[in-house]
Amino acid sequence: MLSDMNDLPEGLSTSEEVSLDELQLSQRNHGMQLEGLRYDVTPAGMHYLLIHFDVPEADEASWRLAIGGLVRTPLEITMANLRARPSVSMPVTMECAGNGRARLAPRPISQPWLTEAIGTAEWTGTPLRGLLEEAGIGDEAVELVFRGADHGMQGDVEQDYERSLSIGDAMREEVLLAYEMNGAPLPPQHGFPLRLVVPGWYGMTSVKWLTSITAVAEPFKGYQQVAYRSRQRPEDEGEPVTRMSPRSLLVPPGFPDFMTRRRFVDVGDHILRGRAWSGWGPIDRVEVSTDGGDTWEDAALGEPASPFAWTPFDFVWKATQPGEFELCCRATDSEGTTQPLDQPWNLHGFSNNMVQRVPVEVRAPA
Numbered sequence: 353m354l355s356d357m358n359d360l361p362e363g364l365s366t367s368e369e370v371s372l373d374e375l376q377l378s379q380r381n382h383g384m385q386l387e388g389l390r391y392d393v394t395p396a397g398m399h400y401l402l403i404h405f406d407v408p409e410a411d412e413a414s415w416r417l418a419i420g421g422l423v424r425t426p427l428e429i430t431m432a433n434l435r436a437r438p439s440v441s442m443p444v445t446m447e448c449a450g451n452g453r454a455r456l457a458p459r460p461i462s463q464p465w466l467t468e469a470i471g472t473a474e475w476t477g478t479p480l481r482g483l484l485e486e487a488g489i490g491d492e493a494v495e496l497v498f499r500g501a502d503h504g505m506q507g508d509v510e511q512d513y514e515r516s517l518s519i520g521d522a523m524r525e526e527v528l529l530a531y532e533m534n535g536a537p538l539p540p541q542h543g544f545p546l547r548l549v550v551p552g553w554y555g556m557t558s559v560k561w562l563t564s565i566t567a568v569a570e571p572f573k574g575y576q577q578v579a580y581r582s583r584q585r586p587e588d589e590g591e592p593v594t595r596m597s598p599r600s601l602l603v604p605p606g607f608p609d610f611m612t613r614r615r616f617v618d619v620g621d622h623i624l625r626g627r628a629w630s631g632w633g634p635i636d637r638v639e640v641s642t643d644g645g646d647t648w649e650d651a652a653l654g655e656p657a658s659p660f661a662w663t664p665f666d667f668v669w670k671a672t673q674p675g676e677f678e679l680c681c682r683a684t685d686s687e688g689t690t691q692p693l694d695q696p697w698n699l700h701g702f703s704n705n706m707v708q709r710v711p712v713e714v715r716a717p718a
């Protein structure tokens with residue numbers, strides 16, 4: 353947390369109220385309705401979206417993926433060629449690194465996510481590794497830079513959307529060049545006709561509208577690479593944001609109030625359901641609290657649809673007394689990392705995995 357609020361760096365707000373610019377961003381980039389947690393695979397229209405600039409115009413017939421830079425055989429690949437290659441379909445849970453930032457204080461001014469920047473799609477594509485082997489990565493190369501066709505301005509820097517991966521991370525067998533989402537061509541907003549999918553990592557790595565992959569001899573220092581680092585102050589070098597921290601979310605039970613989303617249930621037994629995930633390994637444990645995090649009990653875990661998809665869980669809540677309750681859940685992954693009750697603060701609000709809180713009113717029988 354910043355110690356001196358008088359010295360607030362640019363880009364932070366001490367107000368809980370979002371601006372019209374933030375509202376505009378959050379309408380372009382919607383979250384997943386939390387009741388979507390009931391599905392193993394999120395229907396495409398419910399999956400969250402994050403588009404920094406504009407959805408570019410794209411024509412499948414003329415689209416080319418260029419693989420170049422420090423490679424022995426530069427390639428120019430058509431979509432027909434990609435589709436003729438070995439294909440893999442895999443459910444992958446993806447989360448925006450900024451998920452949860454709207455609740456931080458002071459609040460980083462950006463896409464104001466609460467907890468809904470999440471979804472699990474079944475991506476179909478060809479493993480990236482095969483193409484990299486065909487191109488032959490030069491010994492001097494240390495990273496691959498992935499470029500999208502979208503173009504814009506961020507932080508006064510005009511840019512194409514670009515992110516890099518180390519050769520080792522890019523060669524992992526689960527990394528896909530995807531051309532289908534949930535069995536249909538990628539929708540324009542999700543990267544038509546081609547995107548990178550890097551399972552386990554926060555979403556910014558999975559470059560949409562992919563046009564080129566360039567092998568380079570130095571670590572990439574482009575805008576989106578330097579931006580996604582956890583830092584306390586603008587001048588800090590910070591730590592790169594990579595894999596998803598463990599998180600769990602409940603399908604809010606009962607029914608909501610239209611404006612506040614406050615929940616109502618009747619006295620009785622309620623099956624609470626949710627999903628948990630981590631980019632660092634399988635989910636080992638999910639606990640549920642019905643008293644705002646004072647006491648915890650274990651939820652029952654189900655089977656994830658793939659090693660990179662969220663794990664379902666359920667818990668029987670015996671709501672015997674009317675009154676006000678606060679439901680929480682927290683996941684622990686195979687590395688032993690558990691979600692925090694309070695979120696350590698960073699300048700751009702990344703990897704914010706503090707526990708979800710769902711206020712519920714339990715009503716007496718009529």
Ligand SMILES: Nc1nc2c(c(=O)[nH]1)N[C@H]1C(S)=C(S)[C@@H](COP(=O)(O)O)O[C@H]1N2
Nearest residue numbers: 400401402403404448500513555556559560
């Ligand atoms: N070319 C390009 N790729 C991109 C982005 C973008 O703005 N342009 N946004 C990134 C971010 S920050 C996230 S969280 C994911 C979101 O993917 P989705 O919109 O398919 O859910 O895409 C990533 N890939």
Ligand SMILES: [Mo]
Nearest residue numbers: 402448449556
């Ligand atoms: Mo993101």
